[in-house]
Amino acid sequence: MKETRVKVQVIPVTEGVWCFRRPSYFACSYLVCADADVFAVDVGMNSDAEDFAQGLNELGIAPNRLKAIFLTHWHNDHSAGAASLKRRFGVRVYYHGGDEPSFTRQTASRGVRNWLGKHVPEEGILVLLRGLLEEAAPEAVAADHLVADGEIIEKEFRVLATPGHTTGHVAYMHEPTRTLFCGDALAVVAGRLRLMARPVTLDLSAARASALKCLGEDARFICPGHRGPLTGDVSQARRRLLEYLEAGGRWPLLG
Numbered sequence: 284m285k286e287t288r289v290k291v292q293v294i295p296v297t298e299g300v301w302c303f304r305r306p307s308y309f310a311c312s313y314l315v316c317a318d319a320d321v322f323a324v325d326v327g328m329n330s331d332a333e334d335f336a337q338g339l340n341e342l343g344i345a346p347n348r349l350k351a352i353f354l355t356h357w358h359n360d361h362s363a364g365a366a367s368l369k370r371r372f373g374v375r376v377y378y379h380g381g382d383e384p385s386f387t388r389q390t391a392s393r394g395v396r397n398w399l400g401k402h403v404p405e406e407g408i409l410v411l412l413r414g415l416l417e418e419a420a421p422e423a424v425a426a427d428h429l430v431a432d433g434e435i436i437e438k439e440f441r442v443l444a445t446p447g448h449t450t451g452h453v454a455y456m457h458e459p460t461r462t463l464f465c466g467d468a469l470a471v472v473a474g475r476l477r478l479m480a481r482p483v484t485l486d487l488s489a490a491r492a493s494a495l496k497c498l499g500e501d502a503r504f505i506c507p508g509h510r511g512p513l514t515g516d517v518s519q520a521r522r523r524l525l526e527y528l529e530a531g532g533r534w535p536l537l538g
């Protein structure tokens with residue numbers, strides 16, 4: 284009998300919200316069930332979306348219930364499965380125009396660099412290297428809608444433009460549960476809020492402003508792009524990082 288490798292761990296966040304975490308890189312996608320509709324925030328890391336499908340299967344949710352995918356940014360560990368899910372199930376895809384050239388592969392590298400990128404496995408600690416070498420999402424994916432700062436999408440989600448980690452990075456606030464899906468605008472490490480590592484941050488001053496913007500939101504839960512959600516002592520964790528940044532705290536090398 285063929286053994287199915289565990290590609291995701293399913294972690295509950297709050298009622299109707301789950302985190303799908305890949306144990307090989309701790310990259311997180313999220314699922315929000317609102318009545319009959321199901322939404323996803325980020326769908327890395329496998330371009331066949333097999334990892335994401337495993338999470339849905341564990342929750343007993345048929346993939347054709349997925350209505351929309353909200354992408355925080357183009358990096359493949361966040362976006363790789365979007366093209367496949369859109370093609371197979373007609374899922375609507377939302378992202379910001381600032382990352383559109385990378386989502387649609389207009390920026391894709393050529394030659395040896397691209398060849399090398401395609402040979403980086405879609406699992407494990409090197410996964411992001413694949414995207415960075417290819418300089419684009421693994422498969423072109425068009426947006427059904429380009430989001431704008433402050434916009435409400437699919438009735439319950441508010442868009443926050445949070446550039447810095449990438450040009451078109453965005454966060455999404457799920458208003459009914461006050462869950463902030465912050466992508467790589469913030470990191471959570473051992474129950475504390477942190478900044479992402481400096482080498483993977485494109486524009487430090489924009490990223491700092493975006494981190495402050497996220498911290499200013501009255502979120503009950505914070506769901507970052509890696510490691511796992513912050514569900515306890517959120518306001519204290521927010522205050523601690525806010526104070527650090529407001530005091531001019533330096534951007535640590537490793538986040």
Ligand SMILES: [Zn+2]
Nearest residue numbers: 356358448467
């Ligand atoms: Zn990223």
